[in-house]
Amino acid sequence: MSEKKQLLALEGVFHIPDDPSQPPHLVGSRCRACGYTAFPKRAICPSCLGRDTMEETALSRRGVIETFTVSNVAPPGFKAPYLQAYIRLPEGPRVFSVLDAQEGDVDMGSEVEMVIDKLAEDEQGNDLIGYKFRPVPRG
Template sequence: MSMSDNSFRPDVFRAEPPTLLGSHCGSCGRKAFPPREVCPSCGEPSLGDPVELSRQGRIYSYTVVRQAPPGLSTPYVLGYVDLPDDGVRVMSRIESVRDGDVRIGAPVALDAREDPGQPEPKRMFVFRTGGEPA
């Protein structure tokens, strides 16, 4: 498996192309991330294969992290991203293509990057501001 396909969590994220996987309730239609066995809205079992979620979203809220465990460089931005097409909110690292792009309401695109916290090369999901995914 190439590093580009080596997701840190293949049950919720495909690295190539970057794709988040969620669940979809057959009863009420709600989507959830990460995938759930029971719908968080109506309580019905969420059966079926995972569904691909939108790669486009908007920043709902964020914070700048200035302290982290060894091996993780700071500062970095952590925030919630709304995926309006799916009605889902995702917590993710947010990376900016240009300084100043990180702001509430800014459009973002899903992307993948190497996860520095893993002993073997793995890819994690991030959202990027200011343009298309790298």
């Protein structure tokens, strides 16, 4: 009998608080010297090349779709067609992400929010857990 596991698709790029009432967030780094914010986090500032100036920072859960594409070919474990997008966060970084939406639900400039969810299944049937974005519910 095989037991289904939940595996993190990526380590260290998001944080899930122990308190379930607190929402998860992406983890980036912000430069103390010039204010540049990077995602994923960096050891050296890509803007001013400062060393030891980057500190971990929680990124906003909401951003705006800068551009997106429909993938008609899916990697193993994903179902095609699915959407992928570049999402601009208010702090500056551009995040590449799966978009949990149908074509027609979203457009460039649409506001989206980050959720931690199942992204795919591996060959053993385990859930791969990671971040993705979905349209912000209206209302």
